[in-house]
Amino acid sequence: MLISEQALRQFTYNIFLAIGCSEAHAHLSADVLLRSDMRGIDSHGVARLSGYVRLWEKGRINPKPNIRIVHQTPTTATVDGDAGLGLVVAPFAMQVAIGMAKTYGSGWVSVRNSNHFGIAGYHALMAVEQDMIGFAMTNASPLVAPTFSNERMLGTNPMCYAFPAGKYPPMVVDMATSAAANGKLEIAQRKGAPVPEGWLQDAQGNYTTDPHALKTGGSLLPLGSDREHGSHKGFGLSATVDILSAVLSGANYGPWVPPFVAFLDPPADPVGQGIGHFLGAMRVDGFRPVQDFKDSLDNWISRFKSAQTIDPEQKVIIPGEPELEAELDRRMNGIPLVDAVVKDLNELAVRFGVEGISPA
Structure with a gap:
């Protein structure tokens, strides 16, 4: 529909x-x-x-919620979300980061006591609107097993970097640090379809394409899927998100992050408050004139878009392009x-x- x-x-x-x-x-x-x-x-x-x-x-x-700053220096802050919707807590924190960046060149905010904040790209793009580079990341319900493990220890822990361009739309790198986002499993469940091999393992640590595997003790895999294909790198990226979002702010981290699904209770021994985010903004003109940067990024994008492809029918996709195409289509067609x-x-x-x- x-x-x-x-x-x-x-x-x-x-x-x-x-x-x-x-x-x-x-x-x-x-x-x-x-x-x-x-x-x-x-x-x-x-x-x-x-x-x-x-x-x-x-x-x-x-x-x-009474969203408030609980710790601050000129360029850093910690925000307590008072258990509010991450959909409002994260934009509040990004506005704090942008405000600091306007005065001091950059701003960095770690958040505790929040909830799921939607897509990371929304928050990072707030900085782009101010000719800044935006950063947004969050930890999440523990569904991902670290390399060599079958125990859920980390979330899909997405990270996003957004850059303002000139003639091109902003370049947006928005990705989970797991092999796939949990939401993609939910889409497959609704469609009754299997998922690609390499996304999931069952309770014994074997690959599975069953999108319901998490319900029977399975786990998502880190980006890279296994050690031979670089899962240790996905594990490292996810760990970085968890530490910046939660260990730094005082939120719950690792296996203590409360689940998004309501039928599962949060751990009885929390190590922090709610879930955590990390947001940042850097003024481009803190490094070089904004237009010079945009011209160079336009040139970067143009050159990569023209890269020779293995299949002439394919093209190099710049991060953020598929989302922009979807937005144009959906604005017109629903x-x-x-x-x-x-x-x-x-x-x-x-x-x-x-x-x-x-x-x-």
Whole structure:
């Protein structure tokens, strides 16, 4: 089913209002989720809406948080999200980072006591709008086993770097540090399809293509899948995200990160508060004139786009291009939602007494 952006945005806003969010936070939360759907990252858009509602029902999300800075130097800060939606906590923290960068050239903020923050790209792109380079990362529910292990110790722990360009759109490197994001498993589950080999292992540590393997003790694999293909590098990247996001801020880290799914309780022996994020902004003109940088990045992009390919029918894809293409298409034609997501959303509509969704 295709749903118009505006209709889905209004629906999402209504649901966030219904769970007690302020108008400003409902607007912002809806914007973060819709940006994900518009950019073709269906795993982190409105398909996650019912998950936030379930966490709210469990008392694990505070719809009216007192988000505040609890530690600060001129260029660094720690933010406590007061168990709020990461969809509003992370933008608050990025605005703090941008404010410091405007004065001092860069700003770095570690966040504790937050929740799932949507796509990392949303937050990193906030800095790009100010002619800055943006950084955003977060730790997440422990679903990933480190190299040589079959114990879930880390999240998919995404990281994003966003760079302002000139004639080209911003270059956005937004990726999980696991072989695949958990949301892609959820998409496969809804479609009843297997996942590629190398994404998952079962409880015994054997490769599996069953998208439900996590429910039977399996785990996601780090980026690289196994030691011979560089999984130690994915493990190292994921560990870096976990340390910057949580060990630095005082959030829960590693296997103590509370799960996103509401039917699983957080660990009984937490080592911190909520989940953690890490956000940063650097002024381009702290290094060279902005236009000079943009011209050089345009030249970089042009040269890579023209790189000789093995198959003449293929082309080198610049990070961020697929998401931009999806956004242009969906703005014109609507956002595709699978039946399972439509059913899920309309059940929320009935429950909260708001208008349901229908085809564009």
